[in-house]
Amino acid sequence: MESFIETGLSADILKAIDELGFVTPTPVQARSIPEILNNGQDIISLAQTGTGKTGAFGLPIIQLADVQTSITQVLILCPTRELCLQISKDLNSFAKYKERIRIVSVYGGTEIRSQIKALKGPAHIVVGTPGRVIDLINRGALKIGDIKWLVLDEADEMLNMGFKDDLETILAETPEDRQTLLFSATMPPFISKIASNYMKNPMEIKIGRTNQGADTVEHNYYLVKASDRYLALKRIVDIIPDIYGIVFCRTRQETKEVADKLIADGYNADSLHGDLSQAQRDMVMQRFRMKHLQILVATDVAARGIDVNELTHVINYNLPDDPEVYIHRSGRTGRAGKSGVSLAIVHSREMGKIRQIEKVSNKKFERKMVPTAEEICQTKLLHFIDGIEKQELASDSAVSQFIPAIVEKLSQFSMEELISKFVAAEFAEVNQYYQNAVDLNIYEAEKGKKSKGGGAFDRLFINIGKIDQVRAGDLIALINDFMREGSGKINIGHIDLMRNFSFIEVDSQYSQEVIDAMNGKKVNGYKLIVEMSSPKPEGSRPRYKEHGGFAKKSNDRRSSDRGERRTSERGERRASDKGGRRGRDNNRDGRRKRK
Numbered sequence: 001m002e003s004f005i006e007t008g009l010s011a012d013i014l015k016a017i018d019e020l021g022f023v024t025p026t027p028v029q030a031r032s033i034p035e036i037l038n039n040g041q042d043i044i045s046l047a048q049t050g051t052g053k054t055g056a057f058g059l060p061i062i063q064l065a066d067v068q069t070s071i072t073q074v075l076i077l078c079p080t081r082e083l084c085l086q087i088s089k090d091l092n093s094f095a096k097y098k099e100r101i102r103i104v105s106v107y108g109g110t111e112i113r114s115q116i117k118a119l120k121g122p123a124h125i126v127v128g129t130p131g132r133v134i135d136l137i138n139r140g141a142l143k144i145g146d147i148k149w150l151v152l153d154e155a156d157e158m159l160n161m162g163f164k165d166d167l168e169t170i171l172a173e174t175p176e177d178r179q180t181l182l183f184s185a186t187m188p189p190f191i192s193k194i195a196s197n198y199m200k201n202p203m204e205i206k207i208g209r210t211n212q213g214a215d216t217v218e219h220n221y222y223l224v225k226a227s228d229r230y231l232a233l234k235r236i237v238d239i240i241p242d243i244y245g246i247v248f249c250r251t252r253q254e255t256k257e258v259a260d261k262l263i264a265d266g267y268n269a270d271s272l273h274g275d276l277s278q279a280q281r282d283m284v285m286q287r288f289r290m291k292h293l294q295i296l297v298a299t300d301v302a303a304r305g306i307d308v309n310e311l312t313h314v315i316n317y318n319l320p321d322d323p324e325v326y327i328h329r330s331g332r333t334g335r336a337g338k339s340g341v342s343l344a345i346v347h348s349r350e351m352g353k354i355r356q357i358e359k360v361s362n363k364k365f366e367r368k369m370v371p372t373a374e375e376i377c378q379t380k381l382l383h384f385i386d387g388i389e390k391q392e393l394a395s396d397s398a399v400s401q402f403i404p405a406i407v408e409k410l411s412q413f414s415m416e417e418l419i420s421k422f423v424a425a426e427f428a429e430v431n432q433y434y435q436n437a438v439d440l441n442i443y444e445a446e447k448g449k450k451s452k453g454g455g456a457f458d459r460l461f462i463n464i465g466k467i468d469q470v471r472a473g474d475l476i477a478l479i480n481d482f483m484r485e486g487s488g489k490i491n492i493g494h495i496d497l498m499r500n501f502s503f504i505e506v507d508s509q510y511s512q513e514v515i516d517a518m519n520g521k522k523v524n525g526y527k528l529i530v531e532m533s534s535p536k537p538e539g540s541r542p543r544y545k546e547h548g549g550f551a552k553k554s555n556d557r558r559s560s561d562r563g564e565r566r567t568s569e570r571g572e573r574r575a576s577d578k579g580g581r582r583g584r585d586n587n588r589d590g591r592r593k594r595k
Contacts, residue, residue: 245313
């Protein structure tokens, strides 16, 4: 489909989108608009962020809405306030020449009385977040019993943000003869449940391969030590002088820390996270949209609703656990036909995540090297010179009156001497900062952290933990007790002690030997279960190092066990049955004996 005229849109809407510069519909628009206009069938549309989904449902709905009645005919649900406002803004642009149509947005984080007042007038289309929509329904201010169209935009994100019960509550209030339009980037089980329970024989529209990354985005990664993430981020930003992007962090605290460091180091950056008031969030987003900020540091939840087509880069300061979240992040660049770069700063233990994302997204990552000091200084200098070259000076410039005196004062120097002095003065601070900069790249094989003996660590599960009064040293002693004489040097990595079980990293050269030696052995009359486990999440550091043929404790700092509970449910269930109860019984027996 080469033009919007072929979609069947009316002249007033075509005039509005022509003024917006829309010429050719995107694939999701070309497939969805005629179906909504002509067939009235429920639709599930799977398409990535930035593919024009708002136009896909908004354009036909505006055309179909009846302005002769004051009842609410369309309810559009979305996950965040920012997205709610963006959708409302787009719909009002599309409806510029449709007289008397009224679009109302409702969302949390702001005074509700003004929204109740807005709903009293004609509200043909209501765009809202689930929580506020339920609040207004309960107050009797929003009536959705007669709606004809229900739109669920970014349905997977509403699920991820905990709106499952809210969605079901709202869906139950809507009439059965409505047309439901579900737009999502992914198809998790709950979305399938909605389709089964609340949609009538929905047509499925897939744009590209499900979960596939955009073709306009280049995917890169930098391999550094976990402790060097921020230094690597600075160098990456320094090598891209015209960067306009988002840095994604895991937590609010990390977001604030990274943004504060960037600001203190003189970068044009700010943060967006859940601890900001709504007024503060609006101010940050306004500055970012107007490009008064080059770098926005944000969490995934806070970044929902950011709709900026010109982003050059998305930087993953930490990779998300879910590959689909990475795909969402990367989809924020390379939009509107432009190219973009999604890059990740990772350490060796995260290479498995890179491979997993490659498999899910069907996109290949390319390793890039963290820039050297020389490369950064050269890039900054050339960028500065380019700016001078492009600078235009009017003949009546304020500085023109001083030129003769400046020329006379500097006439003693040659051209080369002047340039050298000029560059030295301009870049003295940069050169001083990077004077003794070290290479941040990791050059070892990218298959996981290596033990001192040359092998990678394997992570073992053991069905004893803190409830059994086990310490890290006790696990090392058990390995020493059960390993056969003559075993080679065994390098022990990180040890995590949980309540009912533990994890211990062992040199992969000897991991199977340790499993065979310990599995089924009895400790205080109870049988050990030892087996391979999943890799340790990011951020772990080795705590124990080799000593002779056995394991010895070192003084390395131990990292936290945060995140382990998610990866160890199976082990916890196993250890919390009979084997877990015997630990508590044993403790009670010991207390009786002491009495």
